[in-house]
Every structure is written in C-alpha cells, then in structure tokens.
Amino acid sequence: MHPFVRRALIGADSSAAETGTPVDALVSREEAPPWRILLLAGAWGAWRKAGFTPLPPAASPVPALDDPSPALPPGVARLIEEALAGQGAELLPELCQRARDRGRVLPPALLPLALSVTEPERRALLTPILGERGRWLAAQDPSFAWGRSQDADLEELRRRLFEEATDTRLHALRAIRRHDPAMGLSLLKDLWPQETADHRARLIAALDEGLSMADEPFLELCLDDRAPQVGRAAAQRLWRMPHSRLGMRMRGRAEDLLRYKPAGQGRIARLLSGAATLRLVPPDEHSRALSRDGVSEPGELGLGPQAWWAAQILACVPPSRWTQRHNLSAEGLLSLLKPEDFAAAEGLSRAALNHQEGSWALPLWRWWRQHEHHPALSRGRAAHWREELLRVMPPAELEALIVELIQAHAAQDTNVLAAALAATPRPWSERLGRLWLMSLKESLTELETRRELPGLLWWELHLHDAALGLPASLLPEAEVRLSDRFVGRRWRLMLIQFQDTIRRRRALHQELP
Amino acid sequence: MSTPEELLAQAPDRSTQVAARRTARAGLWDQLGRDEGHLWGCFQAEEPFWVMVDLADGAGRCGCSIPKRPCHHLIALQLLAAETPDLLRERPAPEDVTEWQRRRRARQRGADAERPVDEKARQRRIAEREKKVRAGLDALKLWLCDRARGGLVSLETSGDADLTGLAARLSDAQAAGLTGRVHRLAELVGASDDWPERALLELGRLALIVEGYSRISRLPEPAQDELRGLIGWTTRTADLLRDEPAVLDRWLLFGAATDTAPGGALKVRRSWLYGQETQRFALWLHFCPEQRALEPLPLQVGEALHAALHFYPSPSPQRAALGERLGGPEFVLNLPDGDPSVEVALERAAAVWGAQPLLERQPMHLQRVTPARIDGRWRVSDDAGLGLPLTSGDHWALIARSGGHPLRLMGEWDGEALRPLACAAPGGPLTVVGG
Known part of the structure; x- marks a missing residue:
C-alpha cells in the first residue's frame, strides 16, 4: 500500500501526509491537514491517470493458424448460440452434425460460449466444429482445455483420468476406449489397485465402449472382487458376451430352464403326447455360483424369486440360440409360451435388448401386446416391454409398426407410439413423415370444425419428436397455420413450440443446404 | 428497422425477452399491418387488444396491463415485422391506430410550443x-x-x-x-x-x-x-441546441457502453461518436430508469449519421447532443486511423486530462493491438509489445476474434484500464465486443 494511502487509512491530523509526487507542491501547506490530504488525493488521482506508464512487453501466445474451413453462416451460428443458451437446445445435435458434414466451423465470436460448456455430450458435439481458431483459444485457458483437440488427444485424456474428479475420469476413460479399447483396459488395470470399491464399480462402466472378448479375462476376475457392487458391474458386462465363460455357464443353466417339447409326429402320436409346449422350469434354489455370476436374489417386478432368477439367466443367452436349438422361428416359439410363464418372456425380452437381437423384437412386442391384460402379468410389464423393445427393432419393422399405430389411432397406444417415434432414426423416412403430417392435419381440421380437443395427450407426447424427426423435404409442409378460430391454450402452446422447432430446422437447411 | 437482437435488447428484463420471443408468432396475432411509419396488430388474448409502434422513434402503445415498457407485446410485434415482414402488409390503419397517431401528434405539438420565459x-x-x-x-x-x-x-x-x-x-x-x-x-x-x-x-x-x-x-x-x-446543473437540450454552435459532420458510432449508474436507479448508455472530418470524439449520453429499456440508437456501431452535434461547454468538450439530422445512417467503409501505438494514445489522453482533470474516462482508438490473457491478466499490446490492462471481466470474445493477431480496438480508457467496446480485423468491419 502506498504510504500516502496508509496514512489516510488510519486518519491523520497532520500536515506530513504527502504523495511524494510533484502534486504535493500544488496544495498549500497552510490548508487544514484533513482538507490538504483530500485535495492532494484528488490531484494525485489526476496525476496518475495522466501519467500512466504502459505495461512492459510480455511473452504473447503464438497466433492462431488460418482456418482452412469456412465459418458457419450467421443464421446457423445464431441457432447454435440460442441452443447453447437453452432455446431450441434439442436441435444442437442436428446443428452440429450438419455443420460438421458441410465442413463448417464455429465463428470466432461464438467460441468462448462453446468452450464454456461442461456437459460431456455437448462437448462431443462441438469438438469437431471448433476449427483451428477454437483449438487455439482452447489452449489459452485451462478451463477450455477440453477443446484443444479431438478425443484423440490421449495425453490430455490420460491426465484427466489420473487427476480429475470421478465423472470426468469416467468420461476420459470412455473416450480412450473409443479410440483404443486395449489401451483403455490397460489404463483401468493400472488404476485398479488404488481405487475405492465405488470408483471401481463406476469405472467398469467405461468398458461399454468397445466391449469385446478381450475384456473378458479382466471382467471374469472382477467377479471375485471383495466388493459385491464391483462383481455385479462386471457381470452386467459379461451378460452381453455369449462366448464368455460366464455366458457359457449361463447358457448351460438356461438350457435346463427353458424346456421345449415338440408335438408328436402323426395324428396318433399327437393325440398321445399332446401339442408342442414351451415351459419355464425355474431353478429350485439360489447358489453362490449364481450370485457370483450377477444373478440377484430378491424377486422383482411381480415375479417370485425363482422366476426372477430364471429371467435373469435367460437374459444372458442370445434369443437366436433358441431358434437354432429348436429349429423354430421366434413367432413359433413364442406362440407356445403361456402368459403364466411370462418370466420367460421377461428373460427373452431382456436378452433381445442385451444382445441387440432385432429379429426377436417384433415377435416379443406382439406377444406382450397379446397378453397385456392377462391377470398373471404384473401391471405395467407389458407396456414397459412394448416400449423397450422398440429400441432394438429393425428400422423397417419399426416404421411398419408406427404406420400401423398411427392408422389405428388407439388411445391405449399413445405412449407406445411416442416411444416408437422417439426410437425411429432421424430423419424419418419421407413415407412416415408424410403419414404423420397428414394425421396431424386431420386432427387440426377436426379441432377447428368441431371445436373440441381430440387426442391432446396423443399429440402432446410425440409432437416434439416429430419436429426433430421430420425429413427436411417436408419441413415447408410442416408449417401449419393456426387459425384464429382455434381453441385450447395447451394445443396452441404445443403447436407454437412445434412450429418453433420446425422454423429453426428450416432455417438450418436453407442456410446450410 | 432494427435487428431482432436489438429489439430484444430493448426489453427491460430477461423475462420480457423470453416472453417476446414466445409472443412473436403469427398465430397469436390478428389484423397485422403497417403503413409508412407504423406497425400494428391485434393480440389474441382472452380479450384481444391493439398493439402499435411508431417506427420513427420506436414509441409504442399496447393495450395490455403489464407495467413494464416496452412490454413483450411491443417487442414481439417489431420482431414479427423484422423476421417475417410478409406478415405485416401495407394497408390502411384501423381506427384505433389512427386515433393514437392523432393524439401523439397533438401532444408533440403541445410540447414544442414556445412558452414565454420570465x-x-x-x-x-x-x-x-x-x-x-x-x-x-x-x-x-x-x-x-x-x-x-x-x-x-x-x-x-x-x-x-x-x-x-x-x-x-x-x-x-x-x-x-x-x-x-x-x-x-x-x-x-x-x-x-x-x-x-x-x-x-x-x-x-x-x-x-x-x-x-x-x-x-x-x-x-x-x-x-x-x-x-458535475455538481448537477442540467442544461436543457433545447437551450444547448439554441446556444451552442452546431458541429456538422458524418458521425461514426464507434462503440457504446451501458452501465447502471452508482446507486442502481438509473441505466446510462455512453455512445462514442467520431466526426470523420472534424476528427474528434463526442460522447452521446442516454439515461432511463433501471427497470426500463433504453431507447434504441438510430444507428449501429460502424455506421455514420450525417448530423449536427452541439457540445456541452467544457475546457475539453466531450459530451454532445444530437441536433439536426441530415442523412444516414450509412455504413462506413473506410474507418479512420486510430493511434498507432499505446504511447501515442496515452499522450493524447494525458493532454485531455491536463485540461480537464475531473473527466472520468476518454475514448481510445488503437490501430493495431493484440489482446491476450497473460498470467491471469487481460491486456492489449501494440507492435512494440507495450501494453494496457483491460478492465476486469471476460474478454475471451475479443481474444477469439483476434486469434493472437493484431486488430483495431476502440474502447474507454479510465486511466487504469481499457474497456473494449468494438474491434475490427484489418480491413474488416467494426464489431461490438463487450459494452
């Protein structure tokens, strides 16, 4: 602190306070001391302002290289800016993807905002469009460092894996796995001894990226980890690996559980032995071996404990195993399955998801639909699986199913249709888009003419996905005009939001064709 | 016509901005229209009401009961006109609009009438x-x-x-x-x-x-x-325009800074104009209550007005009021030269403070400086490496624009730190930074 300020700070009724600058001569010593200090302070302030000396030279960062990629058009940059600020945020993936596909990068003005995002998903979207200038700026501040280069900046990822908080470490390990699964596994093994049980269990999740049989020996070892949560996390990965040791053990168990009896050959034989059957015979007791393989003990989802164990075991075996083993189609096998044995359908549905077996998705979906009201089924299970199975349904079958649901327009299918539309790869096909739009316009006409509110929930649940999924060619047609005769505030707001997304997407496709 | 960003910037607060964005949808309006100087539309609330805007001065009237001005309906109507001009076709003004126009004109005539001075x-x-x-x-x-x-x-x-x-x-x-x-x-x-x-x-x-x-x-x-x-005597603009000579020039808007005045009751905007022929800066001030939005400027940064300014008397005149407008705004292609080095800029500032030591800040226009953050401190450096500190805050946008290369920078210098207001890459247009 300057001695003059120090004196003023403690208070001084003396004339000794001086600034040590030429301004001291400007104020008479005959002034009352407090007043003199203040006048000196005023003059000193002006003297300092006018006499500011420049900062000495300092080492400056190396300038950025020219960006070979052109910047995004201003309209698209504005859409990205708004999305980052929360307006039309759901469009960010499409905006970034399109920018990337067209070889465009963010304009410099938008870079600080882009580099300030913290969510890993958003960072992954923005990284490819930061451009030279973005990577240069990222090197100027540690908080921007994630944008310095793409995921392939392994050094930085390694640093984060060893130094940062758990979430960031998990993200870094995932990124390393995406780039090089073997290196990711090896780094995880290096970390392993120092980690707490909870961290071990969380880090195992990173192996989901590029999971393969190369990870099997490590995961099998983890089954014997002293912390149960680590074993469970490892088992969950092994369940998806039918050729792993755990997968083979489960297959053996499952083959004992799911018993198929073919119908007898010929009329007489059929009369004597009955029709073909498929039965589930759950295990009698839970064992340590089952527990080690990740089969949890208490029953869940309205299943008794034994049925629950059986469902978990079946979930580890690819469903195609059963079509091969019994030489029957999925539909054929499921037609034999009674609703009372729904634990088997539960297990098979989990298996279809675990092993991404699309060919079983639609048959299972129809089985659940057929039996959804059966008293043996716990409430909501059928609805749950009818939504979940859509995630692995092949696109063509999914689209056919959606067309069927839209045409039927049944209120009980509202949630399923919304889930199906959400699961449909974007952009939708022209056929699906057109059908959906036609259906919307019919509803709007009905709304205007009858002044009623038909199917508010129906539309409420999938307008959002439609706004994001409609193909670019249909966007002009999707700009529905709201008539003044329109009633219903919720309808209006819903459509306004829909229109907003359509308008933004149209702007994107117009500015970046 | 203002850009959507400028229109939204007029909103008194963030919630009004969001509401204006939501309200700027054609489906919520009826009888949208415009003539040479006005926009209007009937907002479809439970009880529909008229919203109208005078394009000459941005003044508006809205039938809503929201006390904030401009309300989100006024901004939304202008947003609609800016973003989807086809929706507001030229047509004869409805009766409510013509009546409002008539009353405004009458009021203005009343205010302008000469009053005898005792x-x-x-x-x-x-x-x-x-x-x-x-x-x-x-x-x-x-x-x-x-x-x-x-x-x-x-x-x-x-x-x-x-x-x-x-x-x-x-x-x-x-x-x-x-x-x-x-x-x-x-x-x-x-x-x-x-x-x-x-x-x-x-x-x-x-x-x-x-x-x-x-x-x-x-x-x-x-x-x-x-x-x-400084103590608080105010000069009526009308007196200033009458008593002080007009300085006619093409006045380029170099940058504008908006602050809340100490005490928090007032918003103040300092706009820095530069006379391309007189080669002097002028400070154009606007005030409004904190919860209201400042009236929009009639020109953008980088544009010039052909107009007369009248300077407030001072040993080193800086503050001015806008007098007669002769033309513009027009985009300025060739920006005037700034100070070639930090030392020259500081000398110029010192001379002004010599004449007017109580001046709080001055405009500073540097021709070639490179912004950077070095050891946690923001600064700009000229070609010789000599630097000026920047105000505290976030200057990444400026640094991103420069990419480590020199650029032209206009800002406010308070004797301790430079507050960047606008910048331009060599040969490029002026862009707002900070403010």
Whole structure:
C-alpha cells in the first residue's frame, strides 16, 4: 500500500501526509491537514491517470493458424448460440452434425460460449466444429482445455483420468476406449489397485465402449472382487458376451430352464403326447455360483424369486440360440409360451435388448401386446416391454409398426407410439413423415370444425419428436397455420413450440443446404 | 428497422425477452399491418387488444396491463415485422391506430410550443439554487474533513447508512450530480483489497469539486459550466441546441457502453461518436430508469449519421447532443486511423486530462493491438509489445476474434484500464465486443 494511502487509512491530523509526487507542491501547506490530504488525493488521482506508464512487453501466445474451413453462416451460428443458451437446445445435435458434414466451423465470436460448456455430450458435439481458431483459444485457458483437440488427444485424456474428479475420469476413460479399447483396459488395470470399491464399480462402466472378448479375462476376475457392487458391474458386462465363460455357464443353466417339447409326429402320436409346449422350469434354489455370476436374489417386478432368477439367466443367452436349438422361428416359439410363464418372456425380452437381437423384437412386442391384460402379468410389464423393445427393432419393422399405430389411432397406444417415434432414426423416412403430417392435419381440421380437443395427450407426447424427426423435404409442409378460430391454450402452446422447432430446422437447411 | 437482437435488447428484463420471443408468432396475432411509419396488430388474448409502434422513434402503445415498457407485446410485434415482414402488409390503419397517431401528434405539438420565459424569475431561481448548493457543499466539506481526520477506516465502520444519508442531503441541496459519486464510494468500501486507495481517490475528486466550486467565479467560463454540470446543473437540450454552435459532420458510432449508474436507479448508455472530418470524439449520453429499456440508437456501431452535434461547454468538450439530422445512417467503409501505438494514445489522453482533470474516462482508438490473457491478466499490446490492462471481466470474445493477431480496438480508457467496446480485423468491419 502506498504510504500516502496508509496514512489516510488510519486518519491523520497532520500536515506530513504527502504523495511524494510533484502534486504535493500544488496544495498549500497552510490548508487544514484533513482538507490538504483530500485535495492532494484528488490531484494525485489526476496525476496518475495522466501519467500512466504502459505495461512492459510480455511473452504473447503464438497466433492462431488460418482456418482452412469456412465459418458457419450467421443464421446457423445464431441457432447454435440460442441452443447453447437453452432455446431450441434439442436441435444442437442436428446443428452440429450438419455443420460438421458441410465442413463448417464455429465463428470466432461464438467460441468462448462453446468452450464454456461442461456437459460431456455437448462437448462431443462441438469438438469437431471448433476449427483451428477454437483449438487455439482452447489452449489459452485451462478451463477450455477440453477443446484443444479431438478425443484423440490421449495425453490430455490420460491426465484427466489420473487427476480429475470421478465423472470426468469416467468420461476420459470412455473416450480412450473409443479410440483404443486395449489401451483403455490397460489404463483401468493400472488404476485398479488404488481405487475405492465405488470408483471401481463406476469405472467398469467405461468398458461399454468397445466391449469385446478381450475384456473378458479382466471382467471374469472382477467377479471375485471383495466388493459385491464391483462383481455385479462386471457381470452386467459379461451378460452381453455369449462366448464368455460366464455366458457359457449361463447358457448351460438356461438350457435346463427353458424346456421345449415338440408335438408328436402323426395324428396318433399327437393325440398321445399332446401339442408342442414351451415351459419355464425355474431353478429350485439360489447358489453362490449364481450370485457370483450377477444373478440377484430378491424377486422383482411381480415375479417370485425363482422366476426372477430364471429371467435373469435367460437374459444372458442370445434369443437366436433358441431358434437354432429348436429349429423354430421366434413367432413359433413364442406362440407356445403361456402368459403364466411370462418370466420367460421377461428373460427373452431382456436378452433381445442385451444382445441387440432385432429379429426377436417384433415377435416379443406382439406377444406382450397379446397378453397385456392377462391377470398373471404384473401391471405395467407389458407396456414397459412394448416400449423397450422398440429400441432394438429393425428400422423397417419399426416404421411398419408406427404406420400401423398411427392408422389405428388407439388411445391405449399413445405412449407406445411416442416411444416408437422417439426410437425411429432421424430423419424419418419421407413415407412416415408424410403419414404423420397428414394425421396431424386431420386432427387440426377436426379441432377447428368441431371445436373440441381430440387426442391432446396423443399429440402432446410425440409432437416434439416429430419436429426433430421430420425429413427436411417436408419441413415447408410442416408449417401449419393456426387459425384464429382455434381453441385450447395447451394445443396452441404445443403447436407454437412445434412450429418453433420446425422454423429453426428450416432455417438450418436453407442456410446450410 | 432494427435487428431482432436489438429489439430484444430493448426489453427491460430477461423475462420480457423470453416472453417476446414466445409472443412473436403469427398465430397469436390478428389484423397485422403497417403503413409508412407504423406497425400494428391485434393480440389474441382472452380479450384481444391493439398493439402499435411508431417506427420513427420506436414509441409504442399496447393495450395490455403489464407495467413494464416496452412490454413483450411491443417487442414481439417489431420482431414479427423484422423476421417475417410478409406478415405485416401495407394497408390502411384501423381506427384505433389512427386515433393514437392523432393524439401523439397533438401532444408533440403541445410540447414544442414556445412558452414565454420570465427572466426575473429565472434569475431568482438560479440565485436560490446557488445558495442551496453552496450550503450543501459546505456540509460536504465538513463531512469529508471528518472522514479524513478519522481515517478511511471510519468509512467502513460508519456503514452504508452514513453514505446514503449524505447522498440524500446532497440531493436535497440540488447537488444531485454528486450523489452518484457518493453511491460509488459506498460500493467501493470493502469491495476489494485496494479499496482504501480507490476510496481515497474518490474522496479526493469530491474535494476537488468542492474546492473548485468555492472559487468558481475565478475559473474560465467553460470550466465553470463543466463544474456546474458535475455538481448537477442540467442544461436543457433545447437551450444547448439554441446556444451552442452546431458541429456538422458524418458521425461514426464507434462503440457504446451501458452501465447502471452508482446507486442502481438509473441505466446510462455512453455512445462514442467520431466526426470523420472534424476528427474528434463526442460522447452521446442516454439515461432511463433501471427497470426500463433504453431507447434504441438510430444507428449501429460502424455506421455514420450525417448530423449536427452541439457540445456541452467544457475546457475539453466531450459530451454532445444530437441536433439536426441530415442523412444516414450509412455504413462506413473506410474507418479512420486510430493511434498507432499505446504511447501515442496515452499522450493524447494525458493532454485531455491536463485540461480537464475531473473527466472520468476518454475514448481510445488503437490501430493495431493484440489482446491476450497473460498470467491471469487481460491486456492489449501494440507492435512494440507495450501494453494496457483491460478492465476486469471476460474478454475471451475479443481474444477469439483476434486469434493472437493484431486488430483495431476502440474502447474507454479510465486511466487504469481499457474497456473494449468494438474491434475490427484489418480491413474488416467494426464489431461490438463487450459494452
């Protein structure tokens, strides 16, 4: 602190306070001391302002290289800016993807905002469009460092894996796995001894990226980890690996559980032995071996404990195993399955998801639909699986199913249709888009003419996905005009939001064709 | 017509901006239309109401009951016109709109009408005010001496109430120009590690004003006017336009900074204009209550107005009011040269402070500087490497634009730090940064 300020700070009724600058001569010593200090302070302030000396030279960062990629058009940059600020945020993936596909990068003005995002998903979207200038700026501040280069900046990822908080470490390990699964596994093994049980269990999740049989020996070892949560996390990965040791053990168990009896050959034989059957015979007791393989003990989802164990075991075996083993189609096998044995359908549905077996998705979906009201089924299970199975349904079958649901327009299918539309790869096909739009316009006409509110929930649940999924060619047609005769505030707001997304997407496709 | 960003910037707060965005949907409006100078539309609420805007001055009328102005309906209507002009076709104005236009014109005529001036009464009012101000400043001097005697620590112990009370007394003494400085003092105390030094300098400036006023009759006339202005005498714009000479030029808007005045009641915008022929800067001020939005400027940064400015009297005239407008705004292709180095810019600033030491800040236009953040400090450096510190805050947008290359920079220099307002890459247009 300057001695003059120090004196003023403690208070001084003396004339000794001086600034040590030429301004001291400007104020008479005959002034009352407090007043003199203040006048000196005023003059000193002006003297300092006018006499500011420049900062000495300092080492400056190396300038950025020219960006070979052109910047995004201003309209698209504005859409990205708004999305980052929360307006039309759901469009960010499409905006970034399109920018990337067209070889465009963010304009410099938008870079600080882009580099300030913290969510890993958003960072992954923005990284490819930061451009030279973005990577240069990222090197100027540690908080921007994630944008310095793409995921392939392994050094930085390694640093984060060893130094940062758990979430960031998990993200870094995932990124390393995406780039090089073997290196990711090896780094995880290096970390392993120092980690707490909870961290071990969380880090195992990173192996989901590029999971393969190369990870099997490590995961099998983890089954014997002293912390149960680590074993469970490892088992969950092994369940998806039918050729792993755990997968083979489960297959053996499952083959004992799911018993198929073919119908007898010929009329007489059929009369004597009955029709073909498929039965589930759950295990009698839970064992340590089952527990080690990740089969949890208490029953869940309205299943008794034994049925629950059986469902978990079946979930580890690819469903195609059963079509091969019994030489029957999925539909054929499921037609034999009674609703009372729904634990088997539960297990098979989990298996279809675990092993991404699309060919079983639609048959299972129809089985659940057929039996959804059966008293043996716990409430909501059928609805749950009818939504979940859509995630692995092949696109063509999914689209056919959606067309069927839209045409039927049944209120009980509202949630399923919304889930199906959400699961449909974007952009939708022209056929699906057109059908959906036609259906919307019919509803709007009905709304205007009858002044009623038909199917508010129906539309409420999938307008959002439609706004994001409609193909670019249909966007002009999707700009529905709201008539003044329109009633219903919720309808209006819903459509306004829909229109907003359509308008933004149209702007994107117009500015970046 | 303003851009959507500018229109949204007029909103008094964030919620109005969001609401305006939501309301700018064709489906919510009926009978949208426009003529040469106005926009209008009927907003479809439960009870529909008219919203209308005069394009000449951005004034508007809205039938809603929201007290904020401009409300989100007024902004939304202009957004619609800016973004989807096809929706607002030219058509005859409906009766409500013509009636409003008629009333506005009548009011304006009334305001413009000349009123006879009672010179005697005016002189009496001035004398009374001089007396009150003198008494107010005497009291201020006593207060300042008490603080200097008790030490700056006494500012911390006496609390905000002491300073708020002082500000109120100065306001009563018709020295309202000083209340801002007292509020600033209250904001400074304890706010940073170096607050004693900052507070001392602020107290010093107050002391210089008090001392200057005690011998005002001995000062040259422009200095007298300047000092009165600092204390709170206002000059009516009409008087200024009548009494001060018009400086005709193409005035380029170089940048604008908006702040909340100390005390928090007022928003103030400082727009820096540059006369392309007279080669001088002018400060154009706008104020409005904190919760309201400032009226939009008639030109963008990088554009020029062909107009007459009238400068407020001062030893180093800076503040000006806009007089007659002859043309524009027009985009300026060839920007004037800025100072070639930090040293030249500092010398120029020193000369101005020599003439007017109480000036708070000056415009600074540097031709080639490179912004950077070095060891956690923001700075710009010229080609010789000499630098100026930037104000605290976030200057990444400026650094991103420069990419480590030199650029033209316009900002406000307060003797300690430079506040960037606009920049331009070599040969490129001016872009707003900060403000």
